Amino acid sequence: MSSFRGAVSLLTAILIASGAAAETSKPEQIDLADMTWVELRQAIEHGYTTVIVPSGGIEENGPHMVLGKHDEIVRRTSHDIARALGNTLVAPVISFVPEGDPGAALMQFPGTIGVPEEVFAGVLEAVARSLRASGFKNICLIADHGGSVGPQAEVASRLTREWAADGVRVFDVSDYYGSIPAQNDFLKAQGETPATIGEHAGIVDTSELMAINPKSVDLSRYDEKSPFAASGVIGNPKRASAERGQALLAIKIEKAVKQIKALVLQPAASAYESR
Incomplete structure (x- = not known):
């Protein structure tokens, strides 16, 4: 009987130790930049093999919103997406993205910082290659700015084809x-x-930022009578609200989570063939 009790005690100790090890293997936070290389290696070894690479943008967003709107939004949504996915970390936001030629509309306003599409694509590729070398298997590119969408798709497709045999996507x-x-x-x-919703710095953008960081929005600075050339706004941001922002953010987060889950579960060969 004593040997039986000893075996039970030993098994209990092993289970407790295993549970403690599993608990300590979970990173305390999900920002890659705030981890040491040792912590990152441990996280990857314990299954954190998916990473989000968010890209935002520094551009004019009307007189009522800060230039870093895209950065603030994608930083928050990337964290929410990572938590919903589990076993996912978040890389720093890439701020410098395509904003059009020097004569493009947004470039006419002070503060907009743009880079050529090929430069942005090169940065995405270099970041992805670095993350692959770190041990990540699923690298998720998420763009909050429209000008980044095309280069992002091209880089993802090309690197997935190149790394198909290695199981890195x-x-x-x-x-x-x-x-x-x-x-x-x-x-x-x-x-x-459509007129009140707008296409730039209107209800959607303004509501999302109000939900994330209301201090970054001051609607008293916006004059509804100002044309785009004077305000940099298309739409009516005065109809924005933090409540609407929460709902709008939930839509994009839910869609991203659903897509990533489907892509991760998709066999590597199928993912390669679908691109």
């Missing part, structure tokens, strides 16, 4: 930015029109 999380029609439908159901 780069995903173009296109449903994130592609959630705009669903967001517009949500607002139309509340009585908004």
Whole structure:
């Protein structure tokens, strides 16, 4: 009997130790930049093999919103997406993205910082290659800015083909930015029109930022009578709200999570063939 009790005690100790090890293997936070290389290696060894690479943008967003709107939004959504996925870390936001030629509309306003598409694509590729070398298997590219969508898709497709034999995939999380029609439908159901919703620094952008960081928005600075050339706004941001922002953010987060889960579960060969 004593030997039986000893065996039970030993098994209990092993289970407790295993549980403690599993608990300590979970990273305390998900920001890659805030981890030491040892912590990162341990996280990857314990299954954190998916990483999100968010890209934002520094651009004019009307007189009522800060230039770093895209960065703030994608930083928050990437964290929410990572938590919903589990076993996922988040790389630092890439701030410098394509904003058009020097004569493009947004480039006419002070503060907009743009890079050529090939430069942005080169940065994405270099980041992805670095993350692959670190041991990540699923690299998820998420763009909050429209000008980044094309280069992102090209890089993801090309690197996934190149690394097909190694089991490393780069995903173009296109449903994130592609959630705009669903967001517009949500607002139309509340009585908004394409004119009030707008296309830049309007209800969607402003509401999302109000939900994330209300201090970055000051609607008293916006004059509804100002044309785009004077304000940099298309739409009516005064109809924005933090409550709407929460709902709009939930739409893009849900779509991104659903797409990433499907892509990760998809066999590597199928993912390669579908690109």
